[in-house]
Amino acid sequence: MEDNKDIIQNNDVPERQPLDRKTVIKLNRDIGSKNQLKGWLYLAPALLLLIIFSFYPLINTFRMAFLNGYNGLAIVGGESFNLGVENFKTVIGYVDFKQCLKNTILLCVVTVPISTILALLIAVALNSIKPLQKVFQTVFFLPYVTNSIAIGMVFNAMFTRVGLGDLIQTQGIINNILGLFGIGPFNFVNVGSSWGANMFVVCTYIVWNAIPFKILVLLGGLQNVNKQYYEAAKIDGTSKVRTFFRITIPLVSPMLAYVIITSFIGGFKEYSSIVGIFGEGMGPGGNGQMNTIVGYVYNMLPKSNLGNASAASLILFAIILVVTAINGYVSKKKVHY
Amino acid sequence: MKIVLKNLSKIFPAMGKKNKDVVVAVDNLDIEIPDGKLVGLLGPSGCGKSTTLYMISGLQKPTMGQVFFGDDDVTMLEPEHRGVGLVFQNYALYPHLTVKQNIMFPLQNLKGAEKLSKEEMLRRAQEAADLVQIGDLMERKPNALSGGQQQRVAIARALAKAPRVLLLDEPLSNLDARLRLQTREEIKRIQRETGVTTVFVTHDQEEAMSISDVIVVMKKGVMQQVGEPQKVYDDPGNLFVAQFLGTPPINVFNGKISGGDLYIGDEKIMEVHAEEADRPVTVGIRPEGFIPSEDGVLSGKLRTVEVMGRDCSVVFTNESSQKPSVRAIVDSDIGARFDSTGLVRFNLKRNKVFLFEAETGERIRF
Ligand SMILES: Nc1ncnc2c1ncn2[C@@H]1O[C@H](COP(=O)(O)OP(=O)(O)OP(=O)(O)O)[C@@H](O)[C@H]1O
Ligand SMILES: [Mg+2]
Numbered sequence: 001m002e003d004n005k006d007i008i009q010n011n012d013v014p015e016r017q018p019l020d021r022k023t024v025i026k027l028n029r030d031i032g033s034k035n036q037l038k039g040w041l042y043l044a045p046a047l048l049l050l051i052i053f054s055f056y057p058l059i060n061t062f063r064m065a066f067l068n069g070y071n072g073l074a075i076v077g078g079e080s081f082n083l084g085v086e087n088f089k090t091v092i093g094y095v096d097f098k099q100c101l102k103n104t105i106l107l108c109v110v111t112v113p114i115s116t117i118l119a120l121l122i123a124v125a126l127n128s129i130k131p132l133q134k135v136f137q138t139v140f141f142l143p144y145v146t147n148s149i150a151i152g153m154v155f156n157a158m159f160t161r162v163g164l165g166d167l168i169q170t171q172g173i174i175n176n177i178l179g180l181f182g183i184g185p186f187n188f189v190n191v192g193s194s195w196g197a198n199m200f201v202v203c204t205y206i207v208w209n210a211i212p213f214k215i216l217v218l219l220g221g222l223q224n225v226n227k228q229y230y231e232a233a234k235i236d237g238t239s240k241v242r243t244f245f246r247i248t249i250p251l252v253s254p255m256l257a258y259v260i261i262t263s264f265i266g267g268f269k270e271y272s273s274i275v276g277i278f279g280e281g282m283g284p285g286g287n288g289q290m291n292t293i294v295g296y297v298y299n300m301l302p303k304s305n306l307g308n309a310s311a312a313s314l315i316l317f318a319i320i321l322v323v324t325a326i327n328g329y330v331s332k333k334k335v336h337y
Numbered sequence: 338m339k340i341v342l343k344n345l346s347k348i349f350p351a352m353g354k355k356n357k358d359v360v361v362a363v364d365n366l367d368i369e370i371p372d373g374k375l376v377g378l379l380g381p382s383g384c385g386k387s388t389t390l391y392m393i394s395g396l397q398k399p400t401m402g403q404v405f406f407g408d409d410d411v412t413m414l415e416p417e418h419r420g421v422g423l424v425f426q427n428y429a430l431y432p433h434l435t436v437k438q439n440i441m442f443p444l445q446n447l448k449g450a451e452k453l454s455k456e457e458m459l460r461r462a463q464e465a466a467d468l469v470q471i472g473d474l475m476e477r478k479p480n481a482l483s484g485g486q487q488q489r490v491a492i493a494r495a496l497a498k499a500p501r502v503l504l505l506d507e508p509l510s511n512l513d514a515r516l517r518l519q520t521r522e523e524i525k526r527i528q529r530e531t532g533v534t535t536v537f538v539t540h541d542q543e544e545a546m547s548i549s550d551v552i553v554v555m556k557k558g559v560m561q562q563v564g565e566p567q568k569v570y571d572d573p574g575n576l577f578v579a580q581f582l583g584t585p586p587i588n589v590f591n592g593k594i595s596g597g598d599l600y601i602g603d604e605k606i607m608e609v610h611a612e613e614a615d616r617p618v619t620v621g622i623r624p625e626g627f628i629p630s631e632d633g634v635l636s637g638k639l640r641t642v643e644v645m646g647r648d649c650s651v652v653f654t655n656e657s658s659q660k661p662s663v664r665a666i667v668d669s670d671i672g673a674r675f676d677s678t679g680l681v682r683f684n685l686k687r688n689k690v691f692l693f694e695a696e697t698g699e700r701i702r703f
Contacts (some may be wrong), residue, residue, distance in 0.1 A: 226427075226429065228425050228427065228429035229429055229431060231396050231423075231425070231429070232423070232425065232429040232431075233442075234396065234416050234417060235394060235395075235396065235416045235417065235421060235422070235423045236417070236442060236443035236446055236498065237416075237417030237418070237443070237446045237447075238417075238442070238443075238446050239446070242445075242446070246442075247431060250431075250433040250434075251432075251433065253433075336432065336433035
């Protein structure tokens with residue numbers, strides 16, 4: 001017996017090196033790399049289209065942004081430009097742009113949390129009812145399939161006052177309703193309305209407009225949650241609130257993260273809703289006080305001021321990048337996939 | 338604590354527009370589950386085992402009848418007030434929580450006077466984890482565990498809150514054969530150590546027989562027989578129970594009683610009561626009931642002999658058998674003498690032969 005043991009132990013099997021984490025990851029990757037060439041081949045058609053329609057414009061944007069005072073008309077006239085950050089300086093120096101930046105950020109910060117929380121609550125409620133679920137689902141989804149400019153115009157009609165001074169015909173349905181409770185009337189969107197009142201209308205609109213898609217995504221997530229988790233929680237006497245925060249939210253957290261990230265991105269690109277409510281003037285009477293960054297970029301274009309427009313786009317891009325990175329960082333910690 | 342089910346029924350309403358039939362999942366169940374015992378609820382798929390379990394747990398409310406824990410009628414009590422631990426068929430471990438958090442989850446729900454300190458919770462969680470031998474996996478997430486480990490976490494989670502009743506719904510169905518064997522012994526051990534009244538659902542008769550103190554055999558929502566596994570095996574109340582218990586399964590023949598004697602085909606097998614009326618009957622013979630013998634009462638044509646170490650299976654055909662072949666298990670030193678041609682003859686052990694009414698499958702005792 002003893003001898004046997006020795007023989008086995010003295011075998012000349014090379015001792016395996018202890019593997020650290022990095023080596024293991026590298027080994028696994030190397031095995032995968034054989035398939036990479038094929039992968040690229042399959043990607044080629046899509047990649048070609050991407051290069052033409054996405055990458056080239058992207059790079060061109062960078063070019064225009066970093067050529068001092070770049071102007072579409074002037075370049076046709078044969079003018080040439082120096083490299084530099086003049087465009088950025090100009091853009092940031094504009095009072096208009098600061099207003100746009102402030103509006104955009106405020107819209108995001110206010111509407112994203114409100115619409116997400118509302119959508120989550122509605123989705124949970126929808127998920128827990130049986131009769132009429134489909135009907136409600138459709139009703140809640142309607143805004144999503146309706147054109148946002150059209151909805152904006154309806155919102156405008158709801159908040160706007162028709163007529164002037166003594167000849168006022170209606171204060172708008174919202175003011176009329178508020179009037180029933182003895183509140184108002186407010187000047188929400190008409191000429192001379194305050195920035196705060198405008199903001200209130202726009203936020204209401206964005207929240208209302210953003211909810212359907214979020215409900216759809218979150219409801220999908222909720223319906224995928226195995227019912228047995230809830231049964232297990234029930235057996236263990238978990239309260240409704242705790243079940244919601246400790247089970248429901250973690251289990252739909254991938255959907256939540258998706259919804260939050262996309263709505264931040266969408267929020268920073270907000271434009272059409274304001275056009276819908278105020279027209280291209282981006283404010284009551286076209287005073288531009290509700291303008292956003294995208295609106296600012298569009299304003300630059302008719303003046304052929306492509307340099308400034310590109311610079312503004314890149315600033316927006318940088319902001320979205322940072323916010324998404326923060327989102328990504330947070331969700332890495334909080335999201336369970 | 339003992340559990341009593343009294344006339345328990347669960348009827349599901351008809352589903353869909355075309356289907357008008359209601360589903361009677363559990364039909365008038367009357368069972369008393371003794372305190373501290375492990376009871377195996379056994380039956381084929383869809384016979385109402387899970388439904389029964391859910392009614393005991395309170396997740397489903399019975400259509401009729403009552404559930405008692407001890408002397409308390411808990412029929413209308415919400416599940417959280419029943420003090421049951423339930424291990425689901427697929428464990429239902431919270432995927433976003435670690436093993437430790439999973440086990441502590443029920444403890445954190447306790448309120449008021451029952452509220453535990455953090456240390457106490459940790460201690461109880463560790464204790465439960467150690468009991469099922471997963472104490473060193475506490476920081477892992479469920480998806481980083483093997484099936485057997487997940488199952489043990491689920492049991493630990495159910496045990497941590499010291500339930501009055503432990504309910505297990507086919508907890509071994511996802512495991513491979515080896516792990517299944519191992520974990521079912523573990524369940525038995527854990528049950529013995531904690532002494533908690535346990536109901537164990539399975540459709541695997543071997544599993545139920547091997548770990549249960551008492552088995553309950555069900556068919557289409559109706560209880561067929563209750564008793565200690567060996568007793569039920571040795572003394573089945575009807576053909577269904579006889580067929581459901583035992584591997585390899587019992588061999589079933591079409592036979593008849595004539596003049597107080599039992600015949601299979603033309604062969605007279607044995608005497609039964611002289612006063613039994615002449616009629617066709619169904620005969621069940623356990624595989625271990627055959628004794629090879631030159632002058633045996635039952636004959637057949639030999640198909641194969643499968644040698645499996647200690648004993649061997651003799652597979653043969655008989656015209657009256659309800660299955661294409663009959664399987665007898667005999668000692669391998671006797672079995673080895675069979676060659677692969679010709680006739681085989683067997684004498685039968687009387688206590689391994691069961692008679693049933695051909696129509697109803699009711700047992701005929703003789
Ligand atoms: N919610 C329901 N609605 C309608 N019928 C149901 C419902 N739940 C179960 N049933 C039916 O009740 C019967 C018993 O189901 P149950 O889940 O108790 O079976 P089981 O014995 O646990 O089966 P398995 O071994 O396959 O898990 C089945 O015929 C099933 O189709
Ligand atoms: Mg079941």
